[in-house]
Each structure stands twice: as structure tokens, then as C-alpha cells.
Amino acid sequence: MADRQGEDAFLAAYDPRAFEPIAVTVDVVALTLRQGGLHVLLVRRGGPPYEGAWALPGGFVHAGHESLDEAAARELAEETGLDAARGLGRVHLEQLGSYGRPDRDPRMHVVSVAYLAFAPDLPEARAGSDAAAAEWVPVGALAPQGNPDAVTARPKEQDRPAGIHGGGSGRRSGQTPGISADLAFDHGTILAEGLDRARAKIEYTPLATAFLGEEFTITELRSVYEAVWGRTLHAGNFHRKVLSVPGFVESTGTTVGRGGSKGGPRARLYRAGDARLLHPALLRPDREDSVR
Amino acid sequence: MADRQGEDAFLAAYDPRAFEPIAVTVDVVALTLRQGGLHVLLVRRGGPPYEGAWALPGGFVHAGHESLDEAAARELAEETGLDAARGLGRVHLEQLGSYGRPDRDPRMHVVSVAYLAFAPDLPEARAGSDAAAAEWVPVGALAPQGNPDAVTARPKEQDRPAGIHGGGSGRRSGQTPGISADLAFDHGTILAEGLDRARAKIEYTPLATAFLGEEFTITELRSVYEAVWGRTLHAGNFHRKVLSVPGFVESTGTTVGRGGSKGGPRARLYRAGDARLLHPALLRPDREDSVR
DNA sequence: GAAATAGTGTCTTTTAGACATTATCCG
């Protein structure tokens, strides 16, 4: 056992400083809804490696000064321009997973702790210190997002590019040209896992409301599900189901000011309820597996 | 922005070595079934800090040499005596989450990547290099395991001790006396999250079979669910439901050699099917939330 | 008034769960 690493490993078991260093970063998959479509926050790298490539916002954890959660919140705030007071409090932030293949960064061994954020429509992004640009990019232009049967089965620590390259079958509106290249590092994999997690999480938690403002209509809530799942849902059934789940939403008693631009009654307004888990859950339609 | 950290932070964005070092460890919550009860693998620490305390098996990631998955598998192998050939291939290992509060280790800032392992009944544990002892400890003796309504709501990066101290209400058989002290570091929190994850994961994945041998009976599979959930299940309904989920189990055509010691027919044998997700899922009974 | 949308009603199929029943095996 003490062959390969020898005395060093034995000592290091007691003194962590005896080890070769490993850098720790946080990277954030920040999702929001803009114009009815799912967008992810990306930055263009301002320095090597992968200079000029798109990447997830993130940075190094300040040793001894902050927890991982705090580091993720800090990085997100730097890139979105939100401060703790305005807006950031309404953002949902949760840990996604960690990535630590020794060759994922050419400089040295870097372990990245990935986070997933759900945010309501935010102002235009601004570039942080180490980025040349920051932008909300439509997910449809990046990932093959018509792939909803991929539920949990993910490659573990392998680099699986998530971007479409010579996009011969651009599905959505290729609104932002020039973003067909793969993401830096293994960020394509991380983004794919974040999207999977988001799709799964809104099934059994009320976190879809984190994409909306304080008050919202059932139709707006449905549009969140439709954007994240990439599916249209039956309006009537969705409506009844949401109201039947205890604690999902609670009525404000008010309605929206005007009906739809093309007519229709004024929709009632709701706010998020106090449930942390949806019971029963809002399951995705027809994720047919193998048999049946 | 560049106030607090100043020039250092700016440089470090390009050169990670300019940062204070952070050590990276992996810790494993390894669960198995012994004598019908859920057990977790613990080691007694052979050196400071927390010398003499129980802790999760784990150790430092070898920089530049291994991925996080590989490090977790290595640490688990060292502590269980399993090699890749014998047994370890049948162990399910997945990432649980990362813990990085700067004060969680008194020596320095240590980020720990936690893993969760499901294993069939394994041989007695043996202590690794840096541990004084390794042992399979019944979970009932450690955690307040009659708390199954805690589903996802976990404190994020806070230290929430999981052990019962002056256990006035020891539920299960307090088989291993002397393990009432809290675990080292924040390992109590990690263990609690691992148990929660395990309880949730066997609902919608076939991973309960990872606790059993190659072939098993439906009753054995039910005993896994009962041990992990801490609930008795209706035998008849469970049986029919398991067989109704496509790809969960497949029949071997054979039966067990003898019936139960007190009579009864010979149970049929099954092996794990090819499904990676259970559809429909095996939901836990009555996880009543707030309302309803 | 025409069109569009919010919200509700109704029916069918599927699933969960309680409970009963049959079949098989041990002592």
C-alpha cells in the first residue's frame, strides 16, 4: 500500500501541507428565463487557458476565508451585478457536484465544485475581473436540448461535449451566433448535469417559482416548466394539478391588471407556498424508458 | 471588487499557485447490510486531530495522480480490503457532495468530497494506514434513524451532529457500545446526508439490489428497503409492485434451495435487471409533509 | 361579435394500498 507514494503519503496523512497542492474553484450553472426561453450565464475567458472560449462563471475559493456556498454566491454576484440586498436573496443556489480529473485544467490539478442557480429574470450580465464578457446565452443554442430522456444516467468524470458544433439541425432560434464552440475545460459536462438536475428538481420541489417574480400566474409557472422541460403541457390539467398540491402556491387574492394582449380573462396571482417538497410530484410526461 | 484580495486575487485568477493552498480529501459513507440491519463503515482516527474519535474512512486526494472517483474507490478499498477484482466491482459508488467550511479542519482549509457507497455484505473491515481501527457500525446505534421525514431539507454547510449522546431512547439494538460520541469533523452531517440520499435513491433507482448478492429473493430485496427506510412494508403489495416495474429484476428461473426455517415455499430467485431508473418508482409510504 | 385565454367538469386508465386467498414447504 505504501509503495507508490511511500513515506510522503504516510506523512501527509498527518500533515496535509506535505502534499502537492490542489487548487479548488467554484463554477456556477446559473439559469434564468428570458423571453420565454431558458438561458445560462456564460463568460468569455479573458486569459489562458482556453482564452476567448466561453465558460461557466467561477473562480478560485479563497482559502481560509469562505465556505464553498459563500464562494459560489460571491462569484455569481460578481458576474451578475447583484448584491445581497437586491435580488440575490431570491436566487436559489445549490451544490451540483465536484469535478477533479487531474487533467481537466492544463495548469495544475484543479478540483471544481459546481453549483446550480435558479434566478428570476435578471439585468444584463457584466463581466467580472477575469472575464472579457458575460452574457445570458439561450440554452437551446448550446445544448442538444431536445434530449429529455437523459434523466440521471450521466458519465461520471468524463468529458462529454455538450455543444453542437457544425449545427446542421439547429433546433431553436440560433439567436446568438458564434456560440457553437464547446465550452472551456469540462464545463460542457457540468452544464449538461446542471440542466438534468434542473429538469429533475422542478418535478418534486417548488423551485420552478424561483424563476419567477414574487407574484406570478399559473400560466407563467407553466411556462417555466415548458421552458425547462422543452415540452408543451396541457394548460387545464396543469392548472388543476398545481392547485391540488398542498403548499405549492398560495393565492394573493388579486389578479393581473390586464388580460392577455389578445384577449382572455385576468389571471389570478399567486406566490410561492411554504412546501419544500411537492406531494404529489409533478412528473414529466412520457419519459418512456426501455420496455413497456 | 479588487479591494479585499487586491493584486493577489487578480494574479491568482491567472495563476492558481498564487493562492493559499487548500487540501482536498475524499470521505466515504459506505453502507451495507449485516444481520438485517444497516451498517456504516467507520474508522477510529489514529492521529490528531480528533485522535481516537470515530470518523468516515477517507484521505487526501493524490494531486495530479487520480480523479475524485478514483480516490474514493482507493480509500474504500484500503479500508475494506477489497481489491478491484474481488467484490469491489459490485459496489455502487457515487458522489454525495462537498464540504468546505474553512474551519471544518483545525489544521488548515480542507475541502472534502464525500462519496456514498452501497455494498453487499462484506468481510470484516481492516484498518488502513492512518486509522487505528475500522468497523462496520450499526446505523441505529449512531443516528436518530427514526427520522424519515427529513427528505431533502438539509442544513447546507453547517455542523449538525447526528449522534445521540446520552441516548435515553435508543431505538434499535445498541449493539456496539462506546459509539455514542459524535463523529470527527463534520462527518456526522455527511453521514446524515448520505443516509438521506440512500433513502431517496432506492425509491427511483434499482440500487437496493447493490446491497444484495448476484441472486436474491423478493423477500431479501424487501428487507433492504425495510432496513434503509426503517419501516416494515406489506409483503404482498411489495412483491407485486417490484415485478411490475420493467427492468427492475429479472427471473433466473431457479428457486432457493430450501424454504424458510419455519416452513413456506421455496422463493424464486432474481437478479438485477437492466433498468437504471424505476418507472413507476417505489415511493416511501406516508412521508406526510406539513399540510394535508 | 370574434378570438383568445383562464379556469372548471367529467370520464378513463393507471397506480397505491388494504386485505383476502391460494400454494408450497418445514417440522
Place this chain on the structure above:
DNA sequence: CGGATAATGTCTAAAAGACACTATTTC
């Protein structure tokens, strides 16, 4: 044979989903 357990059958309630329908608003 008696008791225990494996496996299946039956019934009820809940939930998912398809579809129809009413009500309200804008143009």
C-alpha cells in the same frame, strides 16, 4: 397435520391525462 411463508387475487381510493365546456376579457 399445523404453522409459516411465497405468491396472487380483489377491491377501493387516489392520481394522471384526455377532452369538453364555461367564463371573461381584448380587439
